[in-house]
Amino acid sequence: MKFLLTSGGISNDSIRNALVDLLGKPISECSALYIPTALHANTNGPTMIARLISGDTKTPPFSEGYVSMCHMGWKSWGVLELAALSNIDKERWHQRVRETDALLVEGGDPLYLCYWMRQSGLADLLPELPREMVYVGLSAGSMVMAPSIGEDFVRWRPPTGGDSTLGLVDFAIFPHLDNPDLPDNCMANAEEWAAGMPMPSYLIDDQTAIQVVDGVVNVISEGQWKRFVP
Known part of the structure; x- marks a missing residue:
């Protein structure tokens, strides 16, 4: 599997071009599955999910020109709600996941x-x-692809506690760097967070993405980013 790990989605031409290169064909020839599950833990999650799926992103809290990952011109796309899958036989959804071109994880x-x-x-x-x-x-x-996210990002806490995540990449991610709507996400705070992480970290703004193919990391950016090694 190839990874395109973004802070703000497919937010500029450089990131979109990187996605097309990874897919190996135009978006219009590709299928996708959209996973909105992470939004359920937000207070406005149901509303946000409905708007993103419908493509209604022209008003706040979405920035001007924001395009939902669902509405990028896919040949076909569907919704994969993870919270519903634990009670469904794997045969009903595994093959669909295996056959899709892209997983879009909100x-x-x-x-x-x-x-x-x-x-x-x-x-x-x-x-x-x-x-x-x-x-x-x-x-x-x-962020969920990292080994852990750091205590600063712990809000909903799992039954087992801790801040560990999946560890499918060997670095951590601090998203939304210097986002004007998130004043605590300034570079000084990001560096303080990164200094407490036990692995290298990427501090990225909403115009930046991290591409990982066969373990090789490449940063695609029209904005600001920094790699921090503790």
Whole structure:
């Protein structure tokens, strides 16, 4: 599996071009599954999910020109709700996941997302998926791939406690760097967070993505980012 780990989604031409390169064909020829699960842990989660699925992103809290990952011109796409999968036979959904070109994993709460990835069985399936498939993460959807997220990002806490996540990449991610709507996400706070992490970290703004193919990391950015090694 290939990874495109973003802070703010497919927010500029450089990130979109990287996605097309990873897919190996135009978006209009590709299928996708959208995973909104992480948003359920947010107070406005149901409303946000409905708006993102419908494509209604022209008004706040979405920024001007924001396009939902669902509405990028896919040949076909569906919704995969992880919280519903633990009671469904794997045969009913595993093959659909294996055959899709891209998994679009929405933002929200990274630990809630990680919990349901594990409970649903998707976490176990991810390492077995075809190399050609592209995992596209947005914020929490990107952070969950790290070994851990750090206590600063712990809001919803899993029954087992802690801040550990899936560890499918060997670095951590601090998203939404210098976002004007998130004043605590300044560079000084991001560096303080990174200094407390036991692995390298990428501090990325909403115009930046991290591409990982066969363990090779490449940063795609039209904005600001920093790699921090503790």
